[in-house]
Amino acid sequence: MSRLTEQFENPEDARLLLGRITELARASGRDKIQFMEVCGTHTVAIFRYGIRQLIPNNIRLLSGPGCPVCVTPNPSIDEFIELARKPRVIATVFGDMMRVPGTRSSLESEKARGADVRMVYSSLDAVKIARENSDKLIVFFAVGFETTAPTIAATLLAAEKEGVENFFILPANKLIPPAISAVLDTEGLALDGLICPGHVSAIIGSNAYEFVASTYGVAAVVAGFQSTDILHSIYLLLSQVVEGSPRVQTQYSRLVGEEGNPAALKAMYDVFEPCDSAWRGLGTIPMSGLKLRSEFSKFDISGKFEITVTDSREPEGCLCGEVLRGKAEPEDCPLFATACTPEEPVGACMVTTEGTCQAHYQFRES
Amino acid sequence: MHGYDGRDLPGTLPIQGELRLRRSKPDFITLAHGSGGRAAHDLITGFFLPYFDNPILKALDDQGVFPVEGGRLAFTTDSYVVDPLFFRGGDIGKLSICGTVNDVAMCGARPLFLSVAFVIEEGFEIDKLEKILVSMKEASREAEVAVVTADTKVVEKGACDGVFINTSGVGIVPPGVEISANRVQVGDAVLVSGPIGEHGVAIISEREGISFETEVSSDCAPLAGMVDAILTAGLRPHAMRDPTRGGVATTLNEIALASGVEIELEEESLPVTAAVKNACDLLGFDPLYVANEGKLVAFVPEKEADRTLDVMKANKYGESAARIGRVTSSGKARVFMKTRIGGRRFVDMLVGEQFPRIC
Numbered sequence: 094m095s096r097l098t099e100q101f102e103n104p105e106d107a108r109l110l111l112g113r114i115t116e117l118a119r120a121s122g123r124d125k126i127q128f129m130e131v132c133g134t135h136t137v138a139i140f141r142y143g144i145r146q147l148i149p150n151n152i153r154l155l156s157g158p159g160c161p162v163c164v165t166p167n168p169s170i171d172e173f174i175e176l177a178r179k180p181r182v183i184a185t186v187f188g189d190m191m192r193v194p195g196t197r198s199s200l201e202s203e204k205a206r207g208a209d210v211r212m213v214y215s216s217l218d219a220v221k222i223a224r225e226n227s228d229k230l231i232v233f234f235a236v237g238f239e240t241t242a243p244t245i246a247a248t249l250l251a252a253e254k255e256g257v258e259n260f261f262i263l264p265a266n267k268l269i270p271p272a273i274s275a276v277l278d279t280e281g282l283a284l285d286g287l288i289c290p291g292h293v294s295a296i297i298g299s300n301a302y303e304f305v306a307s308t309y310g311v312a313a314v315v316a317g318f319q320s321t322d323i324l325h326s327i328y329l330l331l332s333q334v335v336e337g338s339p340r341v342q343t344q345y346s347r348l349v350g351e352e353g354n355p356a357a358l359k360a361m362y363d364v365f366e367p368c369d370s371a372w373r374g375l376g377t378i379p380m381s382g383l384k385l386r387s388e389f390s391k392f393d394i395s396g397k398f399e400i401t402v403t404d405s406r407e408p409e410g411c412l413c414g415e416v417l418r419g420k421a422e423p424e425d426c427p428l429f430a431t432a433c434t435p436e437e438p439v440g441a442c443m444v445t446t447e448g449t450c451q452a453h454y455q456f457r458e459s
Numbered sequence: 460m461h462g463y464d465g466r467d468l469p470g471t472l473p474i475q476g477e478l479r480l481r482r483s484k485p486d487f488i489t490l491a492h493g494s495g496g497r498a499a500h501d502l503i504t505g506f507f508l509p510y511f512d513n514p515i516l517k518a519l520d521d522q523g524v525f526p527v528e529g530g531r532l533a534f535t536t537d538s539y540v541v542d543p544l545f546f547r548g549g550d551i552g553k554l555s556i557c558g559t560v561n562d563v564a565m566c567g568a569r570p571l572f573l574s575v576a577f578v579i580e581e582g583f584e585i586d587k588l589e590k591i592l593v594s595m596k597e598a599s600r601e602a603e604v605a606v607v608t609a610d611t612k613v614v615e616k617g618a619c620d621g622v623f624i625n626t627s628g629v630g631i632v633p634p635g636v637e638i639s640a641n642r643v644q645v646g647d648a649v650l651v652s653g654p655i656g657e658h659g660v661a662i663i664s665e666r667e668g669i670s671f672e673t674e675v676s677s678d679c680a681p682l683a684g685m686v687d688a689i690l691t692a693g694l695r696p697h698a699m700r701d702p703t704r705g706g707v708a709t710t711l712n713e714i715a716l717a718s719g720v721e722i723e724l725e726e727e728s729l730p731v732t733a734a735v736k737n738a739c740d741l742l743g744f745d746p747l748y749v750a751n752e753g754k755l756v757a758f759v760p761e762k763e764a765d766r767t768l769d770v771m772k773a774n775k776y777g778e779s780a781a782r783i784g785r786v787t788s789s790g791k792a793r794v795f796m797k798t799r800i801g802g803r804r805f806v807d808m809l810v811g812e813q814f815p816r817i818c
Binding site for chain 2: 102104107108111134137140141142143144145146147187188189191192201202204205206212214218318320321324434435436445446447451454455456457
């Protein structure tokens with residue numbers, strides 16, 4: 094292990110932190126304290142380290158909406174699938190999107206049937222495909238949070254500069270803070286604290302979560318991804334709960350500042366502007382998505398083809414929506430691990446490794 | 460074929476002691492069917508196997524072992540379709556020799572002869588092909604095997620991606636050697652011959668032009684020498700397998716299923732280099748599921764564990780060999796890991812494919 098990560102996976106530190114967490118959990122006198130990890134990477138890390146079994150029983154960790162694949166709603170997926178079917182189109186996507194079931198098909202199935210669907214690791218790769226295939230239309234499915242949006246913005250700025258004319262995006266990027274508001278507005282979900290995402294926060298800065306404490310009175314800690322990062326963050330959240338003073342703290346200070354990354358934010362807002370956006374499970378959240386500014390709207394594929402997707406719906410019986418809001422655990426879903434498995438996923442949360450349902454499936458014990 | 464016994468019913472396979480109905484006949488073949496994870500197993504056991512039903516194939520080891528006059532032969536075949544064709548630490552040629560040599564060797568057999576078949580795309584550069592042949596020659600020489608029959612087909616541009624190679628191999632199983640995934644016993648120590656995840660990380664960084672702080676090379680290597688040294692020392696592993704696609708986690712699950720045992724790993728003792736760990740953190744991968752091409756996992760009786768480890772370490776491909784766990788009980792076929800911070804978690808087979816995270 095590298096020295097950097099080793100420093101944050103020290104068993105001795107973990108034992109110390111667990112001891113303090115246990116003391117505080119007892120001192121709180123509460124039967125149930127609920128924290129939500131917003132980000133899918135945290136969900137997986139918590140399972141990988143076995144943290145759920147190590148912390149006291151009265152602390153409950155819920156998984157949140159921070160998985161870009163999971164929150165992309167079926168109408169967006171159906172629209173992109175329709176685009177992929179068009180002649181002359183090369184559809185480019187992040188690998189995780191390939192297997193997400195739309196209403197009737199998935200990109201993976203379309204690819205097997207002959208559509209030109211290509212997996213890319215970055216929007217920059219998609220532009221490269223555009224340069225190499227001037228007779229084709231290259232469409233990139235722009236999903237992801239504040240982590241991917243700046244790269245997509247930079248890609249479009251470069252494409253504009255170079256005069257690439259056959260590259261388009263289907264804009265579906267989303268913003269994390271409005272989704273957190275929507276979760277905190279959910280009735281009957283009594284959250285005491287949020288484990289805030291590390292990567293997104295490196296872009297938007299910890300100040301972006303001030304409203305969590307000031308408006309909702311909920312504790313917030315921006316956390317790193319190694320085992321003691323997460324335990325340390327749980328400890329900080331518990332301290333806030335016991336002291337009764339919710340505020341925003343940054344445990345992941347080696348990467349996250351208060352203001353975030355101004356250059357990335359500038360690129361993002363030079364190209365995009367906020368708009369209302371539909372999320373799987375959370376419905377339409379005001380100003381939670383990104384659309385292209387008018388100067389860049391020529392890169393928007395919407396409207397370039399006649400595509401009408403009217404019958405989009407979520408799969409019957411699937412509880413992904415409830416899971417994404419922390420209202421249900423994957424095990425509550427009648428399809429979980431029976432009709433819905435990572436090989437044959439019914440819901441989006443079972444498709445990606447960072448999806449809550451797949452994490453629960455992958456690390457289930459029976 | 461890697462796998463376990465699906466003898467119950469076509470399309471039905473036991474998962475952790477329970478029977479779960481699975482669709483054995485998908486509408487289309489998708490890339491997930493080639494990932495080496497559970498989708499591949501479902502397809503093999505539920506769809507392919509019934510058509511070729513015989514007791515040797517049914518054992519679903521990496522090789523078929525059958526008696527001939529005067530001894531037993533091990534026979535295996537594998538096709539290589541790697542992208543990119545050339546990568547840090549090897550190329551498709553080296554891979555096609557080492558992979559098949561290793562599959563023969565994992566049952567304790569000494570690999571002797573190989574067949575090679577090329578499918579070449581029209582327009583493929585002859586210099587590249589020559590580079591591949593040189594690699595194959597060097598790997599064959601090191602593994603002490605001879606290519607004794609071969610075939611070449613050329614297909615139209617676009618009908619394949621550069622070059623595909625199939626190799627088959629035969630070897631002789633020494634008398635008295637019985638090594639199979641279904642022979643593991645409670646109390647066995649689990650050993651791995653070196654740091655895991657290097658091939659998969661090397662391929663993905665090369666394919667996608669992602670560079671990491673320290674570049675990772677593929678571990679692609681022939682392991683017949685190491686296996687021979689283990690057997691020559693008089694040691695008798697119960698099971699050996701090379702954890703290729705699907706990684707160490709998938710291989711351990713296959714063996715747990717074949718022998719009906721529970722395996723417990725220690726995260727602390729799992730050899731992972733800093734470079735692989737950092738790359739996996741960045742991509743959102745778990746090194747346990749990343750492919751290896753020059754490692755073996757061995758299940759050995761506890762009393763032979765230290766000596767086997769010494770023999771592995773004396774081999775140039777096993778210098779960082781480590782004991783990573785043990786077989787704790789029989790009955791339930793599953794794999795657990797004690798995490799570095801004292802947690803305990805279930806380690807499943809690779810489900811789906813590992814894709815780099817978006818966020």
